[in-house]
Amino acid sequence: MVGRSNVGKSSLINALARQKVARTSAAPGKTRLANFYRVQRGTGPKTYLVDLPGYGYARGGDASAVEFRRLTEAYFARAHSGSGIRDSGFEQRVQSPEPRIQEGLGLRIGVLLLVDSRHPGLQSDLEAWRWLQQQPCPCGVIGTKVDKLTRAERARHSRELESCFDIPVPLVSAETGEGLEELWKLIVTLPNQTAA
Numbered sequence: 178m179v180g181r182s183n184v185g186k187s188s189l190i191n192a193l194a195r196q197k198v199a200r201t202s203a204a205p206g207k208t209r210l211a212n213f214y215r216v217q218r219g220t221g222p223k224t225y226l227v228d229l230p231g232y233g234y235a236r237g238g239d240a241s242a243v244e245f246r247r248l249t250e251a252y253f254a255r256a257h258s259g260s261g262i263r264d265s266g267f268e269q270r271v272q273s274p275e276p277r278i279q280e281g282l283g284l285r286i287g288v289l290l291l292v293d294s295r296h297p298g299l300q301s302d303l304e305a306w307r308w309l310q311q312q313p314c315p316c317g318v319i320g321t322k323v324d325k326l327t328r329a330e331r332a333r334h335s336r337e338l339e340s341c342f343d344i345p346v347p348l349v350s351a352e353t354g355e356g357l358e359e360l361w362k363l364i365v366t367l368p369n370q371t372a373a
């Protein structure tokens with residue numbers, strides 16, 4: 178999960194895990210490290226949800242955006258090459274002590290760009306999307322905090338998001354659980370797709 182600070186990455190991971198595993202905050206810039214959470218739904222495949230630090234955290238300014246990009250790039254390159262995450266440049270807090278997490282991450286990854294569904298088409302999100310599409314892994318876009326939209330806004334923002342990113346953009350809410358079933362399906366299938 179990647180996205181601007183405060184877009185709701187950690188909250189969405191908690192909603193998907195149905196546990197409060199990731200720390201969230203009303204103030205942006207909460208998540209500073211890459212955190213891995215192993216989740217499994219019923220008999221579904223074992224999945225690691227990776228919570229990455231947000232970009233566009235104002236207090237960190239440009240330097241922090243550059244650092245985010247450097248670390249994230251290093252992470253994707255490693256994960257994709259199958260060499261694992263041990264010296265990817267990220268510090269990590271691995272919730273599951275299982276050593277196989279290394280292998281697991283080396284196998285197949287998918288990246289979801291989270292954008293706030295209230296603000297479709299932000300410059301920083303579009304830039305992140307362009308950059309993500311050049312990475313060697315399949316990626317998708319999710320609109321967060323849909324509970325904050327009126328019915329009319331949902332329809333309009335949904336159209337705007339799809340036209341900005343040029344793919345369907347499911348809308349979800351960590352608060353109400355809306356859209357999470359559909360999101361799970363995407364999470365399970367995304368890593369099997371080939372990168373755009």
Ligand SMILES: Nc1nc2c(ncn2[C@@H]2O[C@H](COP(=O)(O)OP(=O)(O)OP(=O)(O)O)[C@@H](O)[C@H]2O)c(=O)[nH]1
Pocket residue numbers: 180181182183184185186187188189200201202203204205206207208209229230231232321322323324325349350351352353
């Ligand atoms: N109404 C509503 N609020 C949400 C939702 N998801 C997250 N929030 C709120 O948005 C704020 C930021 O959520 P986080 O999950 O910490 O955001 P983050 O993307 O992990 O932020 P960083 O770790 O700073 O990058 C918190 O106050 C959450 O309660 C949602 O679906 N609906």
Ligand SMILES: [Mg+2]
Pocket residue numbers: 186187188200201207208228
């Ligand atoms: Mg966070």
